[in-house]
Each structure stands twice: as C-alpha cells, then as structure tokens.
Amino acid sequence: MQTVDVLVVGAGLAGLHTARLLARHELNVMVVDRRRSLSAGIRTTGIFVRRTLEDFDLPDHLLGPGVRDVLLYPPSRRDPIRLTSDRDEYRVADMPGVYEHARRAAESAGARVVLGVRYDGSSAGVVRLEGAEPVRARFIVGADGARSRVARDLGLDVNHRLIVGAELVHTIASGTTTPAFHCVLDPRVAPGYLGWVIDDGHHAHVGVAGYPDAMRAGVRHLLEEFAADAPGHADPTGPVERRGGPIPVGGVLRRLANPAGLLVGDAAGAVSPLTAGGLDPCLRMSELAASVAAGWLRTGDQHELRRYDGQALRGRFRGRLLLRRVLAGVRSHAAAEAAVAALRGRAGRAAAARVLFGDGSFPDTDPLLARPVVNRYAAS
Template sequence: MAAKFDLVVVGGSFAGLACARTAALRGLKVAVLDGKSEPGARVRTTGILVKEATEDCDLPADLMRKVRGVRLYAPDGRALDLHAPGYYFQATDTAGLLRWMATEAERAGAKLMYGRRFEGATEDRFGVSLPALDLHTQFLIGADGARSHVAQFFGLGRNRRFLAGAEIECEPLPGLDARFLHCFADSKIAAGYIGWAVPGLGMTQIGVASVRGRKPQLSQLFARVATTSGGDSVRVVERRSGLIPTGGPVEPLGRGRVMLIGDAAGLVSPVTGGGIHTALHFGRRAAQLVGEYLYDRGGHPLEAFAREIPRYRLKRVLRRVLDLAPPNALIDAMLMTAPLRALAQRLYFHRRSGDPASFEAWQEDFERGNMEPQPPSRGGELRCI
C-alpha cells in the first residue's frame, strides 16, 4: 500500500525545506523529494541573503558573513560605494546552510527523500498519488525551481523570461576589499544585468548573468576582477550555472491539490534576481496555509497566497528596460549621476538612505562604537580608481 502523507514537497532547496519544516512543526505528515543525492549538492546560487531574510528566519550565524557595502563599478572603472547604516547582506556557506535546513526539517518530523525525482502523478478526490514512488498525499507543493516539472506536469503557469547566470568559486582573492559586494555594470560582460565578485566564507565567488541570448562573459569579468584586486592567478574550486526567472509570479500558481512556491512560482525580483528571501518567507507561509486548509477548514491556500505574494509590477517594467542592455557609453555617462546613484541606493538598500560621510568614515565611527544616529542622505560616494 502507498505511504500516505498530508503534504509532499517536490524540491528540497530553500523554498521546499522552509515549507517542510513549518508544515512538520504544525503536525502535518510531510515528505520532501529531491532529485539530488543529498541536501546542498550541486548548488546553483551565489547564496547572498538580504538582511530581511535573516530577520524573517533564524539562521546560524556561523554559516554566514556580513557584508555591509556595495561597490558598483562603471565600465570605465569608476566606482560608487553604497551602504546604509545598520544594513547588511550575508554571504553564506550555501551548501552548509541547505544541509542545516534539511537537518532542521527532519528534526521537525519531515521525511527527506533525496535521490528521488518527481516524474508524474495521478489525481483523485482525496489528493495526489505518485505511483513510481508509491506515495499518496493530500496536497502537493512544487518547489522544484525555475524549470518546474510540477508546473509542467499539472499544466500550471511556467516561467518564460530568464537571466542566464554562470559563476566560479575560487580561493580567496586577498586584494578584494572584503567589506563590499563588488558589482560590475557592463553590457559587454553582463548584458541586462551585472557581474559580481563576493568575498565569501573562506572563498570568493565571481559570477555574471545576462539576458538570454547574450552569453554571460565570465572570463572577461574574471580579468576585470583580477585587475581590480591585483591578483592574476587563482585556483577555481567549483563552477556553476543556472537560470533566474525574471517575469514575476506565474499564472496559475496552482489548482486543486497542487501549488507552486519559490522559483517555480516565479517569486524572484525581476531586477536584482534575488529569490532566496521570498523562497524562505513564502515557503513557510504556504505550509501554514496548507495546514489551515487541511485541518482547520481554512480557505483554499491559493486564495491567500495569491493575495500576499509580491507582484513586482514596477520591477517588471524596469526589467524590460534593463533587457535592452544599454551601451557601455551610456552606462558610463549615467551611472554616477545623482538620479542613478539614488536609484542604485534604493535597489540595493530599499528605502534606506546612505550616510553623507564616506563608507570609510562611517565604518570608523561604527568600529569606535559611536552609536549616534546618522542624518540621512540621497546617494552614494563616488570613488575614482
């Protein structure tokens, strides 16, 4: 007889594991399927977390490193330093974080089934059967990423617009200022997006993403980063690539006893390409809604879910503009102007203002323990390098 579950989650990454843990803590009998051999295998992401992600979900500090500033480079080499007092990003040991999340989900009671792929299902009045795996579930959640098989199989909405990303992980570059995320706006290297170099936990990640059809130029970026950091030979530890959905939430997000979350649902910022925070937040939220539906006669989870998720209306418009990949001469002319600096500040730090003193001065103050609040300002600090 098929093993019976309340909830089967397809995909054991950020969205799926967050969902499974919350559902299990709420008393649901949960299983997670993932085609990978183990949690944290074949990571496809840079894994940077925005501050809000660590406020929403309690994650272990020893798997993260705070990075407080963004250094944004124009194609001609000038750079703009951006930051906002009190704000930070977290570079992560991403594989370690996913292993930790898997352990937490398991400890909460979820059954983890790695090395098992979703291939197809049959639906009945009481839920969904997965005959190949001999499972039956009252509800099925697709957390299986940008090219969701669950979405395809059940005829749900699918991501149609993407950025293509490629990244290497290498030994630390000592000359790369570890206080910053280094971001490179350059249409020849990263048409429609940016290149990045992240001094992480015991390694450096160098990556680039472009609109599809324009190859991300990882080796050109690597040469630029090497010039910037004064290093020329590094040992590459790992290479990875993946697709980033940029079209916003898919339609429909689910039907009957099936629903999508995370990248599968298109919950990724079309401008920044960040999707981990929404994967965690709405992974947990989906679990709460499914629990209420199955056990408290709550409304169908899709109703509240569709109401609560971000629609990214403005960011989708901005994405269309960025997809045009403005020529480098235009980026050089525009990037350091006050309106563009203000826009960059807003995109990286949301509504927070930078401080009028330079990042260096702010950091000195911070390290001296000066807790006086800083007056707000509108833009970042321009450096010529």
C-alpha cells in the first residue's frame, strides 16, 4: 500500500490549486478524481470576476473578451437596466483548458494526478479507492463538490442550502456578438436565483438556476423554456455541451478542518451566497487551506488547524447571506417585477453596481494567513 502526505479528492480548480501549493511545500501529494477526462462533467460557466483576474495569473489565452456591460431584466424581459463599468469586470474561461492548465501546474510542482479513480471512503488514515489500490494518507483534502462525501466521512460540516443550475453552451461565430452579461430575474424559470446569457467570444452560455423545491417542472425543462427566447442570444446550430449541478449558497461552512483533513471549494461552501460565484473563493480559500495543512503536517500543532476558521469567514459577509434570503423570497412574477423596478432609481442602480462590480463578493483570506504563501496560479 502506498503512503502519501496528502490525498486530494477532486480535480476541480480548488483541488488542483490546493495540490499544487501543497506540493510546493515539498509534501507528497496525490489527487484522485472519478472522471476519466477533466473536460467531462464540467458544472461551472467559468466566469472570472475582475478581482480574481487582478490577483491571480490566469492563462490569458484561455479567457474570452472582457465584459463591462450587465443588463438586468424583469420577468417581462422589457426595458432592462443597463449597468456599465469603466473596466473589464468579467471574462469567461475555456474551463476544460483551465482545468488542464491547473493539472499541468500541479504536476509540475510535484503532485500526482490520477483520473478514473473514485473515492470510496476512509478509516484510520486508509483511503479506499474504486479503480486503484487503497492509499494510506496522513491528511485528506475534500475537493469533491457541494455534496461532499469526504466531509461526511471526516465528520465535518456539510452543505444543506443548495440551488441547482443547468446550462447550454452554444458555438458562436467570433466577432458576431457584443460582450455583455444578461441576467433575468424570473421565478417562473429560476426561482430564488436568475437566468443568464454570457459569451466568451467563441461560445454563448445560456443557463438557469434556482431552488429545486420550487422547480416543479424540472431544471432541464425550465432551461429549454428560457433558452427559447433568452435575451442577447440567437442559436441557429443547437448546443454543443450541457452543464449543470448543485451550487451551495449557504455560505462557508463553520467546521472545515480537523486533524484528519479539511475541505476546499464547493465542499467547503466557498461560494458567494448572493451571486453563487465560486471560482474566486475557491482559489482564495485553497491558498489558506494549503498553508494550514502544510503547517499542521509539519508541526502537529492544532493551532494551525484553527486558522482555517469558517466561522470567522462567515462573519465577514452577513449582509450577503441576508440578501440571499431576500432573493430566495422572490417567488412571484409581481415580486420580481417590483424588485427590478426598485433598482431603476439612483440608489438601486448604485446598490446593484456594488454587488456586480464591487470587490466584496467573498471575504479576503489574507488576514488568516499567518505567513505569506505564493499567490499565483500559473505553474512556476
């Protein structure tokens, strides 16, 4: 039976970024993922916000054109509110390419990435794997998604407040669209969240998300209904890809780590509770997680684990959690029309711009870092 310092379960962006940073601490790191290809089973649109683009060296050739305009639509789809930034606020990534880039970065740092292997539980440091021999691991990192099995096996907190999303990806001719982010607040197709259209210069992403208990027609049916007349989009060719899955919106979990392991990414609830954006928080929390795990494995001092404090992070965005509850309560056509109407005034537009263009979508983890870590995504 092989022995590793750290076994990372899940080769998404959070898992691969954490693995790379841990390997740079000269730890023996292994990453396993049940997918046989990182281009399979993608669940995210791949929208990177300005804050992430400024703070991390993302591969520019894998990012679409900058998006400065956001259009907010009521259920009637008439007279949208246009918000325009003087800077590029969003860029949509080629996520298969980003995952492969992250994999190469992790492997270049010394981590081993094994695909086609499913996590099947752990006990007393021995991890059972479907498709491979068991592994003895000193520490386990759960990067296995919103419904993390690792979290349950380690006795850590699990996500309970989830929305479910689905998306169609369409090919578009380069240069035929003006980059914009179209957001539709319509509880008939996206109860408690919204529908969206955004393009990366090569593909248009058309999606909906909402609370599953209110999606009586089913998310796939509602997506097809929305896509039939989604604003800012025309599709003569049909979708080339479907994406979707659960999204945690309850905020960062309180209990994230113990001596046996910790959680990152969606497994940790590292998603903005209001906007449901998870790419920026997964990178930021992965840096803290890697520092904590490396310190714990080096010293055995449980004060290291206490730095990975979900309660401290939750306390820094109570307002977003409150707004999430407000948005969840918008369940009627009339309420949605009124909500958009309330944003048309100067104060409403300023509030919307602060959410969509501001820097506070997820708390900064830097104060929780006891010492500096490499804050760069590209392989060294």
